Amino acid sequence: MSGMPLDAAAIMSTVLEGILYGFSILMFVGTMWTLTHKNRTQAVNRPIATVAILLLLLSTAHMIVDIVRIEEGLVKYRDTFKGGPPAFFADVAQVTFVTKNAIYIMQTLLGDGVVVSSIFAC
Secondary structure (H helix, E strand, O other): OOOOOHHHHHHHHHHHHHHHHHHHHHHHHHHHHHHHOOOOHHHOOHHHHHHHHHHHHHHHHHHHHHHHHHHHHHHHOOOOOOOOHHHHHHOOOOHHHHHHHHHHHHHHHHHHHHHHHHHHHO
């Protein structure tokens, strides 16, 4: 098999995800500021604020699970799996893998739901 080893890919993807997570926080702060700046509490668009908070919570959970997965694959279980860390990251039955993908699906459904509901609201 050619290409990047799975352990190196996991490290690289988590680092890149961390950078994008920083942008996500910046965008969340900008969204909340835009929604609340010069508005009374009653004038804030609560559904959009709720979705923004949920997306931030889901992206934070995704980042945490990725960090735990890296720690498990490279430190905790590095000698447990025959084949080492690449074998760990190739095992799709790992709880962290399933959790990470479940969070990703929830993020996607939430974001797509907002887009679809905004189309029908017009």
